[in-house]
Structures are given as structure tokens and as C-alpha cells.
């Protein structure tokens with residue numbers, strides 16, 4: 397199914413705007429998993445199986461797997477999500493961006509090797525660097541716009557002909573790049589007013605919103621500035637605050653409780 401259709405279906409079916417970020421850090425795993433040969437897969441799988449009915453999407457971050465030489469676990473994890481929780485879209489957070497001939501391989505890596513439904517990209521190298529992804533009309537292309545980190549403003553806030561660069565990014569992508577209706581933007585929860593300015597430019601385009609939980613973003617402010625008229629339009633992402641909510645044998649139940657709590661908090665402001 398088209399990424400955008402799966403996302404809309406999951407928003408409705410699960411009454412949820414929650415995206416769980418899958419960022420495995422073995423040092424934080426519960427004791428009974430530490431040292432097991434397939435701990436990365438087992439940890440993420442158990443989190444997924446405990447939360448699948450209360451989220452709208454998952455977002456594995458590729459560096460967390462690659463640094464551990466666990467790309468194979470990432471492949472199996474995404475296959476597991478498709479197999480056991482069909483219809484739930486998976487966003488590969490890879491923040492790719494390169495010249496077109498190389499970008500083709502990044503697109504194939506994300507969509508053919510890993511079978512992701514969407515991927516994050518850095519738009520800094522321009523349209524041709526995104527083209528191999530944009531052409532995959534059934535796949536989501538989620539471009540960095542106003543990132544959640546403290547240094548995000550270093551370049552993104554620079555004046556660009558009367559508007560900050562991040563709003564030029566939003567404007568250009570909404571107007572020129574979204575030919576197949578498969579674009580979305582990353583706008584951090586830590587900058588809710590900027591998020592509102594992006595929303596005013598892009599209409600109902602989905603926004604991936606990291607920065608809730610460990611980075612301290614304010615859920616109420618995100619909803620106030622970012623929701624669409626029908627109370628959707630957002631994939632509100634939290635990784636550490638959900639994954640490591642508990643560190644005992646019941647870690648997956650603790651993650652479920654944290655995801656449910658976030659879903660209910662979000663829904664109070666929709």
C-alpha cells in the first residue's frame with residue numbers, strides 16, 4: 397500500500413499519532429537480554445509486539461543498527477513488522493542525500509533491501525539528490541526542515557530572501573517536489589512555533605515530529621501548532637522515553653504503558 401494511505405489508515409485504526417523510534421542501545425537493555433547473540437533484534441521485536449496496536453508508525457534509526465554491525469537485525473525487524481503487523485508503515489531514519497547516481501543506491505537500500513515504507517532525507521543537495529526517492533510514488537520521502545536539535549538554527553534559520561531557510565525548504569518541497577503526493581517534513585517538537593509556520597505553508601502534508609520525551613518537547617504546543625483540521629497530520633516520535641521506560645523483564649509492558657500514555661496525552665489536544 398502507498399505510504400500515505402497506510403499512515404492515514406493507522407492514524408484512524410489505532411486512534412494514534414504516536415511514532416515509536418527504534419534506537420537500540422545495548423547498554424540500556426534489561427539484564428536478561430544483555431550478552432544474548434540476537435539481543436538487538438529480540439529487544440526491538442518485543443517492543444514492537446507490545447506497542448503495535450497503539451502507534452501509527454515505527455522509525456528505526458539506521459546508525460543505531462549499523463554501529464553495532466546489526467544491519468541484519470534491522471532487515472529482520474522490518475520484515476517482522478510487515479509480517480506480524482501488516483499495514484503499519486515503517487520509516488527508515490537514514491537522513492540520506494548525495495548526487496543522483498549514488499542516491500539511486502540509497503533509495504534501493506531503503507526500499508528494496510530494508511523494505512522501508514518511507515525514508516528520511518537531507519534536502520541540502522537539492523532536487524536531483526532526492527529524485528530517485530521521489531520517483532518511488534508509493535514510498536514516503538520525509539525531508540529535514542526544522543530539526544529538533546539545539547544547532548538546528550545554525551543554517552535553517554538563516555535569512556533566505558526574506559524567509560528563513562527552513563521555510564524556503566517547506567515552500568519548495570510543497571510546491572515543486574511533491575508531484576506524487578509522497579513528501580513529508582521533519583519539524584522538531586522543540587520548536588512548536590516554527591512548526592506552526594511550516595504547517596501554514598504546507599497545508600495537510602504530514603509532519604514527522606521528533607523531540608518529545610527525552611528532548612523535552614511540549615505535546616500540547618505541538619498539537620496546537622501542528623495538527624490539521626481533522627486532528628491528524630502528525631507522526632509524533634519518541635524513542636528513548638518509550639524504549640527504556642523500564643529495564644526489567646517487563647520492559648516491553650513498560651514501553652507499552654509509556655506509548656499508551658503518550659497517545660492519550662496527544663489525543664487530549666487533538
Ligand SMILES: O=c1ccn([C@@H]2O[C@H](COP(=O)(O)O)[C@@H](O)[C@H]2O)c(=O)[nH]1
Nearest residue numbers: 417457543544545606610611634635636
Ligand atoms: O530533527 C531530528 C531528526 C531526527 N531525530 C531522530 O529522532 C530520534 C529522537 O530520539 P529521542 O530518544 O526521542 O530523543 C533519534 O533517532 C534522532 O536521530 C531527532 O531527534 N531530531
